[in-house]
Amino acid sequence: MTLSTIICIGMAGSGKTTFMQRLNSYFRSSKKEVPYVINLDPAVLIVPYGCNIDIRDSIKYNKVMETYGLGPNGAIVTSLNLFSTKIDQVIKLVETKNDKYEHVIIDTPGQIECFVWSASGAIITESFASTFPTVIAYIIDTPRNTNPTTFMSNMLYACSILYKTKLPMIIVFNKTDVKKEDFAREWMTDFEAFQTAIMNDQESNESANGSGYMNSLINSMSLMLEEFYSQLDVVGVSSYTGDGFDSFLKAVDDKVIEYETYYKQERERILREKEAKEKKRKEKSLSGLMKDLGLNDKSSGDSKKQENNNNSEVEVISDIEEDENDGFVEPDIEETTDNEFKSQREYTFPENDRLEGEITDKSYPDLQKRYQAAFESQAKPASSSVAEDIAKYIRQ
Numbered sequence: 576m577t578l579s580t581i582i583c584i585g586m587a588g589s590g591k592t593t594f595m596q597r598l599n600s601y602f603r604s605s606k607k608e609v610p611y612v613i614n615l616d617p618a619v620l621i622v623p624y625g626c627n628i629d630i631r632d633s634i635k636y637n638k639v640m641e642t643y644g645l646g647p648n649g650a651i652v653t654s655l656n657l658f659s660t661k662i663d664q665v666i667k668l669v670e671t672k673n674d675k676y677e678h679v680i681i682d683t684p685g686q687i688e689c690f691v692w693s694a695s696g697a698i699i700t701e702s703f704a705s706t707f708p709t710v711i712a713y714i715i716d717t718p719r720n721t722n723p724t725t726f727m728s729n730m731l732y733a734c735s736i737l738y739k740t741k742l743p744m745i746i747v748f749n750k751t752d753v754k755k756e757d758f759a760r761e762w763m764t765d766f767e768a769f770q771t772a773i774m775n776d777q778e779s780n781e782s783a784n785g786s787g788y789m790n791s792l793i794n795s796m797s798l799m800l801e802e803f804y805s806q807l808d809v810v811g812v813s814s815y816t817g818d819g820f821d822s823f824l825k826a827v828d829d830k831v832i833e834y835e836t837y838y839k840q841e842r843e844r845i846l847r848e849k850e851a852k853e854k855k856r857k858e859k860s861l862s863g864l865m866k867d868l869g870l871n872d873k874s875s876g877d878s879k880k881q882e883n884n885n886n887s888e889v890e891v892i893s894d895i896e897e898d899e900n901d902g903f904v905e906p907d908i909e910e911t912t913d914n915e916f917k918s919q920r921e922y923t924f925p926e927n928d929r930l931e932g933e934i935t936d937k938s939y940p941d942l943q944k945r946y947q948a949a950f951e952s953q954a955k956p957a958s959s960s961v962a963e964d965i966a967k968y969i970r971q
């Protein structure tokens with residue numbers, strides 16, 4: 576069995592959380608399958624579905640605001656940053672579930688830009704995508720996108736996410752119990768129908784929208800979007816009634832195959848290119864450093880070896896920690912509102928490592944020693960004349 580990941584992204588209020596709740600219950604009732612559920616929204620008050628991993632267990636959003644003096648969005652980004660420092664542990668934990676689960680479903684913050692455009696959002700997405708076949712479900716509030724201009728803006732956002740994440744994407748028109756997604760399908764396949772919608776919109780808003788600039792911009796963009804539409808699967812669902820979830824899961828299966836046949840190779844190629852570039856950059860900066868230190872080629876070769884040796888010994892913080900607790904700690908039951916789901920929780924950060932993410936001597940007792948050893952092995956010894964000069968200077 577191969578685990579695949581579905582990351583739900585969408586504008587605030589598009590219905591991501593309700594969609595996750597329905598998807599979770601749909602898996603259980605219709606597919607007789609239990610999905611592995613992750614909540615990455617640190618600011619949500621109540622999560623109405625059972626979570627296996629909840630960012631709120633590790634990071635207290637209110638405390639992040641207080642501690643760092645941040646506003647709501649800054650605190651979401653900072654919370655994600657803190658969480659992303661431990662993403663390797665989360666991935667390792669999820670990997671151990673490979674035999675038991677088929678799907679991991681992930682809810683993201685409603686403030687879409689906090690996740691999509693932040694470094695941590697990229698790290699989290701990338702970590703999942705490089706370990707499991709990963710699909711983006713872009714959730715759209717259908718009734719609110721009946722205006723062609725709003726529709727176009729939303730599609731451009733989806734387009735930018737597709738090109739940023741380089742992952743297969745399913746456009747999910749949610750709330751079809753209120754408004755069917757047919758109009759959107761038509762706009763996505765028939766350029767003239769979309770032009771007509773724009774013209775109608777222009778006529779009805781003539782007084783408010785005097786200049787035709789916006790509409791001509793939209794016209795040209797819609798041509799560009801044709802290419803984007805061709806890469807998408809489109810489904811209409813109602814998270815209220817459960818309508819359309821069959822098609823959604825079918826689309827997920829198709830996209831997983833697409834991931835395996837196309838995206839995976841493409842990602843690996845990009846990764847190889849990145850690694851080669853990084854290697855070149857490191858070599859260049861190392862030779863620059865050696866030159867600055869006045870070392871000749873032979874010694875620089877030795878130093879390179881030494882550096883490589885040191886690098887191979889360096890562990891990431893979480894590796895050190897892992898030896899101690901393997902990523903599992905007791906969940907903090909009292910502090911959350913959704914106690915009924917708490918028993919499923921599997922992952923929080925260790926208590927002394929919460930929030931500030933500060934590396935203390937207590938948490939990592941040998942870190943200081945290792946830094947010292949690395950420093951001593953790398954540092955250039957001061958010549959005796961320099962030492963004398965320094966001593967003279969101190970005596971003065």
Ligand SMILES: Nc1nc2c(ncn2[C@@H]2O[C@H](COP(=O)(O)OP(=O)(O)OP(=O)(O)O)[C@@H](O)[C@H]2O)c(=O)[nH]1
Nearest residue numbers: 586587588589590591592593685750753813814815
């Ligand atoms: N009619 C209808 N309403 C829905 C549907 N899905 C969600 N809603 C409503 O849309 C509103 C927003 O839903 P949420 O699930 O909270 O949306 P969200 O995207 O998670 O919101 P944020 O996390 O705040 O960004 C709520 O009032 C839901 O009840 C649906 O399929 N049909």
